[in-house]
Amino acid sequence: MYGRKVKLRFFFIILLLITLTLSIFLILKSLEENVVYFKSPTDVQLIYENKNEKIRIGGMVKKDSLEITKKEVKFIITDFKNEINVTYSGVVPNLFSEGKGVVAEGFLKDKNFFQASKILAKHDENYMPPEVKEALGENK
Amino acid sequence: MIYSTLGYYSLIFGLVISLPLFFFSTKNFKNQYPLDFKIIIFSFIQLILVIISFLGLILSFVYSDFSNETVFNNSHTTKPLFYKITGTWGNHEGSLLLWLLVLTLFIFIFLIKSEGLLKKYRILTLLFQQIIIIGFFVFLIKSSNPFNYLIPAPKEGLGLNPILQDPALAIHPPILYLGYVGSSIIFSSVLAATTLNYISNTWATHIKKWVLLSWVFLTLGILLGSIWAYYELGWGGFWFWDPVENVSLMPWLALTTLLHCILVLEKRYQLKSWVIILSISTFALSMCGTFLVRSGILNSIHTFANDPERGLYILTFLFILILISLLIFFIFHKEDKHKFNSFFLFSKETAIVINNWFMMYFLAVVLIGTVYPIFLEVISSENISVGPPFYNKLIIPFLIPFLIFMAIGPQLRWIKTRLEKKLNLILLFVISLLVSFFIIRNLDINFLINTVLIGSALYLFFITIRDFILKKNINISQNIAHFGFSLFILSILFNNFFSSEVITNLKVGEKFNNDRYEIFFKDLKKFEKKNYVSFVGKFSIKENNKESNMEPELRIYNQPNIITSEADIKTSFLSDKFITINTVNNKEYFNVRYQVKPFMIWIWLSVLLISLGGVISLFKKYYEK
Numbered sequence: 001m002y003g004r005k006v007k008l009r010f011f012f013i014i015l016l017l018i019t020l021t022l023s024i025f026l027i028l029k030s031l032e033e034n035v036v037y038f039k040s041p042t043d044v045q046l047i048y049e050n051k052n053e054k055i056r057i058g059g060m061v062k063k064d065s066l067e068i069t070k071k072e073v074k075f076i077i078t079d080f081k082n083e084i085n086v087t088y089s090g091v092v093p094n095l096f097s098e099g100k101g102v103v104a105e106g107f108l109k110d111k112n113f114f115q116a117s118k119i120l121a122k123h124d125e126n127y128m129p130p131e132v133k134e135a136l137g138e139n140k
Numbered sequence: 141m142i143y144s145t146l147g148y149y150s151l152i153f154g155l156v157i158s159l160p161l162f163f164f165s166t167k168n169f170k171n172q173y174p175l176d177f178k179i180i181i182f183s184f185i186q187l188i189l190v191i192i193s194f195l196g197l198i199l200s201f202v203y204s205d206f207s208n209e210t211v212f213n214n215s216h217t218t219k220p221l222f223y224k225i226t227g228t229w230g231n232h233e234g235s236l237l238l239w240l241l242v243l244t245l246f247i248f249i250f251l252i253k254s255e256g257l258l259k260k261y262r263i264l265t266l267l268f269q270q271i272i273i274i275g276f277f278v279f280l281i282k283s284s285n286p287f288n289y290l291i292p293a294p295k296e297g298l299g300l301n302p303i304l305q306d307p308a309l310a311i312h313p314p315i316l317y318l319g320y321v322g323s324s325i326i327f328s329s330v331l332a333a334t335t336l337n338y339i340s341n342t343w344a345t346h347i348k349k350w351v352l353l354s355w356v357f358l359t360l361g362i363l364l365g366s367i368w369a370y371y372e373l374g375w376g377g378f379w380f381w382d383p384v385e386n387v388s389l390m391p392w393l394a395l396t397t398l399l400h401c402i403l404v405l406e407k408r409y410q411l412k413s414w415v416i417i418l419s420i421s422t423f424a425l426s427m428c429g430t431f432l433v434r435s436g437i438l439n440s441i442h443t444f445a446n447d448p449e450r451g452l453y454i455l456t457f458l459f460i461l462i463l464i465s466l467l468i469f470f471i472f473h474k475e476d477k478h479k480f481n482s483f484f485l486f487s488k489e490t491a492i493v494i495n496n497w498f499m500m501y502f503l504a505v506v507l508i509g510t511v512y513p514i515f516l517e518v519i520s521s522e523n524i525s526v527g528p529p530f531y532n533k534l535i536i537p538f539l540i541p542f543l544i545f546m547a548i549g550p551q552l553r554w555i556k557t558r559l560e561k562k563l564n565l566i567l568l569f570v571i572s573l574l575v576s577f578f579i580i581r582n583l584d585i586n587f588l589i590n591t592v593l594i595g596s597a598l599y600l601f602f603i604t605i606r607d608f609i610l611k612k613n614i615n616i617s618q619n620i621a622h623f624g625f626s627l628f629i630l631s632i633l634f635n636n637f638f639s640s641e642v643i644t645n646l647k648v649g650e651k652f653n654n655d656r657y658e659i660f661f662k663d664l665k666k667f668e669k670k671n672y673v674s675f676v677g678k679f680s681i682k683e684n685n686k687e688s689n690m691e692p693e694l695r696i697y698n699q700p701n702i703i704t705s706e707a708d709i710k711t712s713f714l715s716d717k718f719i720t721i722n723t724v725n726n727k728e729y730f731n732v733r734y735q736v737k738p739f740m741i742w743i744w745l746s747v748l749l750i751s752l753g754g755v756i757s758l759f760k761k762y763y764e765k
Contacts (some may be wrong), residue, residue, distance in 0.1 A: 019497060019501075022723045023501050023504060023505075024190065024504075026534060027504065027505055027508050027534060029550060030530055030533050030534050031508070031509075031512060031530065033530075033533075034526065034527060034529045034530035034533065035513075035524045035525070035530075036524060036525045036526075036527060037523070037524050038522075038523035038524065038525070040689050056523075056525065066724065068645055069643050069729075070644060070646070070650070070652075070729075071644070071647065072645075073645070073724060073731075089643065090643050091643055091720075091722070091731065091733050092722050092724050092731040093702060093722070094702075094703050094705055094722060095399065095702075095703065096724065097724070120245070
């Protein structure tokens with residue numbers, strides 16, 4: 001028989017391995033469920049499938065597309081190739097305006113309509129979310 | 141001009157001082173004499189030189205010397221004096237200089253305060269710290285020089301980002317840095333102690349002070365950042381699981397774990413390797429945070445410049461440091477075989493070890509959530525983001541056992557405890573569950589998990605209060621910190637359950653109605669201020685026939701031209717009322733957000749209580765005889 005010390009150590013290592021696998025499994029599973037993908041309007045046109053999945057759409061707010069009513073804000077996100085109509089009710093960040101970059105998070109209703117639940121804030125004038133920069137840079 | 145020159149040259153001389161420091165240290169390390177006084181002198185000179193350099197930068201800011209590039213990029217003549225000064229560390233170069241300042245300050249304090257400890261250990265710690273210091277010197281001078289010239293000097297600067305012009309944010313970086321940099325002392329000291337095989341109870345008692353010190357500052361630094369985000373960003377939350385927040389939380393988790401392990405090492409001489417690994421990872425995580433935030437990989441207000449060279453430098457430097465520390469760990473660290481202390485199942489150290497595991501789990505969750513999107517982007521160029529649901533789902537369930545062990549742990553004794561007398565602990569748990577049941581009963585939320593969660597938080601709450609009143613010889617710092625934590629969790633939970641908000645778009649003179657609130661946008665006034673134009677909205681809000689007036693503000697800054705919303709917050713003992721307005725493309729409608737957030741102030745107070753626990757422990761000589 002093994003001594004108490006060895007047994008204890010063995011038990012400890014087994015316990016450690018179990019916790020490790022368990023936590024990694026949990027984390028990965030949860031990642032899979034809660035990750036939000038970023039798309040440009042062109043991506044949406046190309047690979048649209050109604051999966052009812054939360055996504056982010058980024059691009060430029062089209063000039064003269066902004067409409068505001070008591071309940072909601074409507075605008076068009078464009079990447080100069082394709083566009084998508086967005087309706088949104090919620091907090092509008094400080095630097096949200098026409099002709100500026102924007103990232104909207106929410107659900108696609110169909111190919112052309114997007115119901116946003118969040119609009120992401122830019123922190124300052126010089127800063128543009130990397131996703132937007134990329135989406136605009138590719139299609140300019 | 142003169143101040144910049146002065147600052148630049150003292151920075152260079154500061155780096156040069158490292159040479160004699162190295163020379164005298166190695167000489168002194170080998171010989172039999174006590175610590176050479178020259179080492180302390182040179183360390184002091186280095187500190188003074190960095191202080192001069194820092195003052196040079198501050199004065200350049202105060203006098204708006206735009207021939208200095210850093211000042212030009214981040215200041216403006218119309219900025220109030222206070223923000224000219226705090227603007228010094230509100231940018232990449234200045235903040236690194238501040239980091240360096242704290243590094244040199246801490247090692248000097250360390251040298252003075254470590255009198256009576258092994259000479260070789262003190263010198264070696266200094267040497268390791270010098271490696272870090274030199275790294276930062278070179279980084280500053282080479283790729284982030286705060287004293288670059290602009291010729292000809294521009295007439296006017298670009299200004300400081302207005303959302304940084306805020307008292308909380310003025311002191312947030314220095315406090316946070318004290319925490320981060322404090323971990324560098326722990327790092328150097330652990331490496332020195334491992335090399336010399338000096339890790340012992342005495343060493344634990346001595347380094348515990350530094351762990352506590354950095355822990356307190358890190359906690360307060362994160363708190364300040366969080367408070368700032370609450371009222372300045374106008375989102376009405378206190379934590380967004382934003383990567384930038386996460387990188388400060390990770391070293392905090394590691395440091396908190398270390399804080400508890402050090403106790404086990406001090407009292408029981410166990411968990412030696414664990415302490416070493418934790419110390420190294422705390423510092424590595426602090427540096428990683430700096431790297432991620434500064435390199436522009438994570439975009440945020442903290443990203444001062446997207447310069448890949450800087451990121452690469454920090455990354456290489458970090459890599460070398462980690463490599464050195466791992467080598468030291470594997471070469472010098474030996475488990476002493478003969479000194480096997482048995483671990484009993486029901487003991488304080490078991491409770492600490494179990495909660496260590498949970499902390500490591502939380503750390504892993506935050507780490508993966510933060511780093512995974514970066515990796516995925518590099519590998520597959522797919523952009524993703526990981527939001528609060530991920531963290532909530534993975535962390536909240538595990539808070540339950542965590543809280544319970546946190547409550548029970550201090551009730552147990554070191555080494556071995558008999559369980560027979562602990563029946564009242566179970567009784568108290570049942571009571572907590574019942575109380576929680578009555579709170580949750582009428583709410584429309586997931587019943588089971590929330591009852592147990594609030595129950596366990598209440599359990600910790602009751603136990604700490606009971607100990608505070610009934611027990612003699614309690615460990616007051618631990619008691620206060622744990623009490624603070626239970627209050628923290630409870631406030632967050634209640635804040636989540638009972639918050640309500642109204643988001644609407646209103647024109648001046650319009651009203652919003654729902655079954656709870658009536659919001660009336662009465663008026664909009666314009667004021668001209670020194671460096672911004674302010675629009676103040678007058679609102680009257682009716683709730684349960686009680687009327688209150690609130691005045692949120694919109695500021696349009698002149699330089700840089702940025703709009704910020706200043707929330708109007710009415711704080712009371714039980715809840716915060718929070719209102720912000722915003723323009724939408726300068727149309728007539730204003731985007732109005734009104735929130736009622738219960739127990740908001742208790743979240744801040746509880747974190748203060750937690751750090752108070754640390755402060756008390758720092759000033760207390762002995763406990764638990």
